[in-house]
Amino acid sequence: MTERTTADAPLADLGFDPDALREKYRSERDRRIRPEGLGQYVRAAGEFGYYAKDPYTPRTERQPLTDRVDVLVVGGGFGGLLTGARLREAGFESVRMMDEAGDFGGTWYWNRYPGIQCDVESYVYLPLLEETGYVPRWRYAPGEEIRQHAVRIAEQYGLYRDAVFHTRVTELTWDERSAEWQVRTDRGDAMRARYVVVSSGTLTQPKLPGIPGIEDFRGHTFHTSRWDYGYTGGSADGGMTGLADKRVAVVGTGATGLQAVPHLARDAAHLYVMQRTPSSVDVRDNRPTDPEWAASLRPGWQKERMENFLAILAGEEVERDLVQDGWTATARLQRMMITGAVDTSLDPAERERLDELADFATMNRIRARVDEVVDDPATAEALKPWYRYMCKRPGFSDTYLQAYNRPNVSLVDTADHGGITRMTANAVVVGEDEYAVDCVIFATGFEVGVSGVVSGTLPVYGRGGRTLLEAWGRGPRTLHGFYSHGFPNLFHLAALQNANSVNFVHILSEQADHIAAVLARAHETGAHHVEPAREAEQGWCDTIVETAVDNSAFLAECTPGYYNGEGTRRATPRSYSPGPVAFHRLLAEWRAGDMNDVLVGAGAATADTTADETSAEGRA
The missing domain is CATH 3.50.50.60 (FAD/NAD(P)-binding domain)
Known part of the structure; x- marks a missing residue:
């Protein structure tokens, strides 16, 4: 890398070119923008109302209340x-x-x-x-x-x-x-x-993508917020034996997709993950609660811990970080979008410059993790998030990226087509490619x-x-x-x-x-x-x-x-x-x-x- 000096810093010291990253971010953004904005989604109501029904508790009739x-x-x-x-x-x-x-x-x-x-x-x-x-x-x-x-x-x-x-x-x-x-x-x-x-x-x-032909699909469909275990079998812990002979498409790779995909990957005959924009996926590091730690807790411990976590994310001065996880490690990058609190002691332009450099470094680390985990280079490249850290809610998982190393999992990148092109009676279509599936699961979030x-x-x-x-x-x-x-x-x-x-x-x-x-x-x-x-x-x-x-x-x-x-x-x-x-x-x-x-x-x-x-x- 050359020793060209920019307003940011010597590139050799940074280890990356800020101008090149900015251009990459813009090009990746432009691939995904749709002029209809939120109009690309439809409510789970009317003809799609069955997506919003309660599958867990039978409705009990009662007399109207007038009290x-x-x-x-x-x-x-x-x-x-x-x-x-x-x-x-x-x-x-x-x-x-x-x-x-x-x-x-x-x-x-x-x-x-x-x-x-x-x-x-x-x-x-x-x-x-x-x-x-x-x-x-x-x-x-x-x-x-x-x-x-x-x-x-x-x-x-x-x-x-x-x-x-x-x-x-x-x-x-x-x-x-x-x-x-x-x-x-x-x-x-x-x-x-x-x-x-x-x-x-x-x-x-729940919201659904307004995919042309969605009503023509004759396979099984449901939204993740109304999971149909009657069809898949199993439970929230997995074991979905009903999918053992099924070709499944999951639409959406946000927070829900990150959590559901590993289980679907294990249980489905074949899984197609329909991705328009990849999430940033950092280490989750989940673990059981340590009994000795739990026994050591003293009255007032939760309030202290909650306030410490909130203060760190809000930019307040604290003596120590009690939580020490992915959120507190990236608190500086979150403040403008989540809390609104920013460091007013700095000139705004200087604050933005420093925040952007820290953002670039964090996202470079997250993208490097994709290469470390995912075996197939083309799949790894498609899974890399090219945007600022808080453009989307950050994701954390110890199993999501690993799912793409399974032979029965295919990542379908829909970015150049603005999402899924259409659906037919038995397939999901992206561009000119048809993916025949038995079930489509919408992990498309909420209003x-x-x-x-x-x-x-x-x-x-x-x-x-x-x-x-x-x-x-x-x-x-x-x-x-x-x-x-x-x-x-x-x-x-x-x-x-x-x-x-x-x-x-x-x-x-x-x-x-x-x-x-x-x-x-x-x-x-x-x-x-x-x-x-x-x-x-x-x-x-x-x-x-x-x-x-x-x-x-x-x-x-x-x-x-x-x-x-x-x-x-x-x-x-x-x-x-x-x-x-x-x-x-x-x-x-x-x-x-x-x-x-x-x-x-x-x-x-x-x-x-x-x-x-x-x-x-x-x-x-």
Whole structure:
């Protein structure tokens, strides 16, 4: 290599050419961009609705409910469970949990595909470990262990009491006279709730690729989030004897594909992996929990470990790294995309230069690992990720790359064709090549960041009959991400105008703590309802914009994915950019005050509620 010197550094010192890598990244991005963006996917609804049905729990018929509860929590994943648990601790007895699934668990209820596990260390991911007296069996827990922990929380905190499953809220309407929400569901319920907490999640609605001819395929198909063990046999641990004589195509090589492919490779007669964009695959290094380590834990250990992990990823100073895994080792590369927190002590241009060089080095190491593991050079080349580290959610596996060394596994790179070209009655077609298969499994993910409230599938009518979508016509409007003016006693758990982290359960835990504290204060003070003043809401919206870190240029250079709306989305500030640690500190300081921004006294009206705003009762 020549000694040419660039603005970055002498190339001989770097060991790579930054300009060449930038050009390679752009060319690989351009191979994959499709002009329709997110339009290339279809919802698992209508003619594809069978992809979204519950294959795990039989639906039980019941009579419609017309009763009243103090708090309705919509969503039985960890956000809803944590909220229910904290409400119980705060003394709330009349709490109803509701979910479209047949039990608690959220995304861990739906996703039971072979090899499923969490990619965040279980000791910081699974909430309420000390409270429930449980230590995970594995460093990175398998999905069933996580689902069972969700059930454990629900049982310990009495959340099955009054819970309703296989039930979807179809309408929320604020009744001004009773200061309650009227709740309609797809089971004919017409219940009432003083407070409603929406934690319906953003990783539950599966999406499918809009492949021409998908409806013509006469073989077997299913989405990974509704795994059909009746067809494959086996369990999440593998042993899928039903595939022993089957040619299988799996579509998608994101986090789900990384976990499912090794099991499919072992059990199928032949496996075709349909890849448009390879994931970065670093070492996972999973292992059973050390009994001696577990026995040495002292009270407060989980909170300390969670906060340490969050702080490292947010760029906070810590004495030592308690987790020491792939996430904490690459914390610097994650901050702009995940937490929003960046090193403001550096000039922005210098920070970007140093971050990019560190990014190049990390991705070069990950690409070199592909060559070390995969035997076939052509396959290895196709598996290399040519993009910045946080253009896609990083992947970790100790078995995925190794699967391509099996003679019954074929990697089909679809990048030059924008994905799968079409499907026929018995084949998947890429370009001019047909791959005859018996089964197609879609590992194509979910509608990320699109809850029912945001999409409009859960209509919300606030004061005067105004819809939440109308109020949010130009983007979310909240105070601290939790509640909006004109929609009393309605709370949201999400990353919108709130905080974010790779360990989102920690974020949900802080949100649950906050909501429980606000409702406890409302009860103590006899507040008529909880609703932010318009000025407080506007002030927070201004704060989100004023503190935002612009990552538009970064996203524009990324390969298409859900982070950048498949290459078509402009960046808009959605979370509190100073990061989750700063945000949680801000919330704690706010809670230490009088909460007058949101607590409205009995019989009082908010300052800008006018007399001509009519009750929405007639809509019910």
